[in-house]
Amino acid sequence: MMKFPPFSIQGKTIDSFARRKLHSLVTEIHKAKKKKQQQVAISISKKERAKTMEHDCAIRKENKAFRYRAAAIIVEDNCVLFAGNETDDYFYSVGGAVHMGETAEEAVKREVLEETGVSYEVDHLAVIHENFFMGSSGLKGVECHELAFYYVMKPMGKRVVTSQSRTMSGVKETMHWIPMDELDNVKAYPSFMKEFLQTQHTGVVHIITDERV
Known part of the structure; x- marks a missing residue:
């Protein structure tokens, strides 16, 4: 896991603040990635249904x-x-x-x-x-x-x-x-x-x- 050195605002070390921000950013990235995967899966599903219909008896x-x-x-x-x-x-x-x-x-x-x-x-x-x-x-x-x-x-x-x-x-x-x-x-x-x-x-x-x- 990537570690970030502590940094300060107005002289106060707030490495925990950085970690929270990083966690929030990663969470948002995962949400966006999951949404994209779902959209791709729906698209593939529609294509597969159309392909299947061509081979039905x-x-x-x-x-x-x-x-x-x-x-x-x-x-x-x-x-x-x-x-x-x-x-x-x-x-x-x-x-x-x-x-x-x-x-x-x-x-x-x-x-x-x-x-x-x-x-x-x-x-x-x-x-x-x-x-x-x-x-x-x-x-x-x-x-x-x-x-x-x-x-x-x-x-x-x-x-x-x-x-x-x-x-x-x-x-x-x-x-x-x-x-x-x-x-x-x-x-x-x-x-x-x-x-x-x-x-x-x-x-x-x-x-x-x-x-x-």
Whole structure:
């Protein structure tokens, strides 16, 4: 650590005054540096989201779109984890588009970590879901066809999420633990979630839903 010799004002030695001034200056420099790093991180994050979108397994042509998606079924204390955002008036499953060259299992673990900040492990593939619906937000008015692989994740024994994720359009997302017996009282997708969780299954279930009307 750099040491400064004591100096005086009006004949009084005040080396402690110099140290306080130096400490204040260093603190301000650190604050400015941290702010700059945060601004750079936000800039990089936006660029990475744009880059990621280019490699999603998704196709859009005029008013029709297709997407290959991996999603998670996370249950803790009889509550299911759903995502929401500041724009849409409904909840949706945690997950996202599979990237080119990526397996669905790799994708779901990546998406869960990005959205929750928690590294959940896959238990098993539970549902293959073919879903037809009308898009919202950035896909408003677009007729969507989605093929999704739903994986049951191994419970962690606690309901903790730490991430501040955003949608691909940059809208802030929030995580919500919804009690299973209250799923009928909220607008949440996929619509089959409550019935599926209350039924015993011995293998992968294939579900087709059409919500275009």
